[in-house]
Amino acid sequence: MSAMGMLACDEFGRRFIIIKDQDKKRRLQGIDAIKSHILAAKAVSDIVRTSLGPKGLDKMMVSADGDVCITNDGATILQKMDVDHQVARLLVQLSQSQDDEIGDGTTGVVVLAGALLEQAEQLLDKGIHPIRIADGFDMAAKCAIENLDRIADSFPVSDRENLIRVAMTTLGSKIVNKCHRQFAEIAVDAVMAVADPERKDVNFELIKVEGKQGGKLEDTVLVKGVIVDKDMSHPQMPKTLKDVKLAILTCPFEPPKPKTKHKLDVTSVEEYETLRKYEAEKFEEMVDQVKATGANLVICQWGFDDEANHLLLQKELPAVRWVGGPEIELIAIATGGRIVPRFSELTTDKLGAAGLVRELNFGTTKDRMLVIEECKNSKAVTIFIRGGNKMIVDEAKRSLHDALCVIRNLVRDSRVVYGGGASEISCALAVAEEADRCLGSLEQYPFRAFSDALETIPLALAENSGLAPIETVTAVKSRQAKEKNPHLGIDCNFTGTFDMKKQNVIETLAGKKQQIMLATQLVRMILKIDDIHSPANPMGVE
Known part of the structure; x- marks a missing residue:
């Protein structure tokens, strides 16, 4: 017997299971079922x-x-x-x-x-x-x-004011209606920035919606670029960079680990010093490989330890670590760069380009985010939503999603x-x-x-x-x-x-x-x- 039912036998010895709560269910047929x-x-x-x-x-x-x-x-x-x-x-x-x-x-x-x-x-x-x-x-x-x-x-889609009126209708029943026109304008500008008028289509993958608690709904902005919820890996790295060449990496700044199941035992000071020297040389080699391509900013999917971080600061190579997969893909699309899995494969033609990379600070909370603007592919945009608490930010995201979809539908079929x-x-x-x-x-x-x-x-x-x-x-x-x-x-x-x-x-x-x-x-x-x-x-x- 189990919690779900019990085992029984019929008159021929064949086993069957009696399901628990079967007596509480009923079979309906015909009009009663409908x-x-x-x-x-x-x-x-x-x-x-x-x-x-x-x-x-x-x-x-x-x-x-x-x-x-x-x-x-x-x-x-x-x-x-x-x-x-x-x-x-x-x-x-x-x-x-x-x-x-x-x-x-x-x-x-x-x-x-x-x-x-x-x-x-x-x-x-x-x-x-x-x-x-x-x-x-x-x-x-x-x-x-x-x-x-x-x-x-x-409905002429070329008229921005017409599109704003449609977006305002969508947002009229939402929590953001106190910033009615502002959110409608943001939705229209975001869609039209990534729209393809010839194909009559909109690639939503190029529109990222990011939210952060704190501030007011009125502080919501549209950024012609990408916002990443990260900051520079070292507090002494510069907060603003111009004419940026980005190296987008999915390999960490770490020495290669031995590909073996056996342990590596360090039994003397000399062996430890040799290992430490080897690691330092590898760190320098990695950083030099990146610098040699002309990169002046590194976006890394993985983390790196304090030794690598300090070396990057010494070599004047700003870096951002722990950037997620979807974000790193959007950065690559926006900046026209290639995601590189090994340091040896990094070349100048695989670097992304951005006019400005800066850190945003938020009031008393001291939260920081990275803004990548004036990108090579100007079609990638980010809507950055502010709100007093998590509920308002989440509802504002849902409201903007509806408005973005409606404007996209008008690009596809302009009748209303x-x-x-x-x-x-x-x-x-x-x-x-x-x-x-x-x-x-x-x-x-x-x-x-x-x-x-x-x-x-x-x-x-x-x-x-x-x-x-x-x-x-x-x-x-x-x-x-x-x-x-x-x-x-x-x-x-x-x-x-x-x-x-x-x-x-x-x-x-x-x-x-x-x-x-x-x-x-x-x-x-x-x-x-x-x-x-x-x-x-x-x-x-x-």
Whole structure:
């Protein structure tokens, strides 16, 4: 017998294992199984629904180790949740897919999926087969995406001010909104510095986001180069270097060790002196090899002892040690240098070049970081975030990630739609209109359900802003239908106008399309699962 179960035999002597807690599980089939899935997915959706929009509430997540994270980023909330139910985990993966592909809209996609499943449950109660519901939702999603293409506006990426307005929309619901424009400008400048307009692509590997506690959010800066959380290996080495030639090494300043399993015994003073002299000669040889190439700064992946450090100071060769693998790669890309694994392979043409290398000091904390600027490859940039504590720095990183992704998406596809629920209401009207055209078929019911589900986003935005949700959405929907104006949405910030174009609340077309497609695909997947061995807790969400 074990902690997990016990061994038993049947009447023929064949052994089988009885799993512990088997009596607490139940097998669900058919419509009951689908409704169990919907219940679990709705539980997850309801948790993040209150975080939607600029007035959305934050969630405090406490890990098993006691680490506290405060955020309203949908992907982060779901990632840190303890979810047991298999279908509820699918919603977590859905949010992660949206985050990986688009970077923004992670809360909205989960809220939309939850709303679609809620509508599907009502259709199941009417006796409509799950596959017919899924097919109807697919057709309605195509109709909504076609409508998005119709109402989308072209957006000139060359205009920096336009990009800043889009980034500000993304950051409007984040903790950094007190430095709204500053962070938007940083995100735009970072992306445009590394963007390739011809290929319409952005290499995110060239954008490094570094954070340091202390200071204010307003102290956040964009550095056209690389910031390394290290300082010079010796306090007497110069703090500022100009016209720098960097030797980037993955070999330590240490004498070679004997490649043998046998011990090296030193039994006399003479032998010790010989060994010490050999080590000193090797240290000098290594330093001279580096100096001979013309290098005036060494970036080393490994450490080196005090003797080597002192010799480097004597030979006037500044050095930085214990620089991590990803950082050393970014330095090599930025400076145009080659990573060298052996001193003997180091040559002048493998050195990196930078106009300025300096140490940054931080107030009373005396923390130091190394800034490498005016690099040969000016495309590598670093965003250096400051904040009062670790939580603010981490949330600022997540916020900037969303803004960077949105600007990248605009470089790829420059079309936009308008936020505040405006595009969802427009799509809801288009889908409802299509439902009226197919009155003779069963698909009209999934179409109308899809239309109602799309209205959940503006309803949640109005509710989270303290407005009367049904009255507000009904009024905006009525005006959109009368005026044929797809820019009308929910005035979450109480500016006095419902026109999202005037408010500059802008979202990428690619992000909105992805939301609808991913949510519909997940709902189809859930509606097709009709058999599950589920835990006793049907929701399985803590």
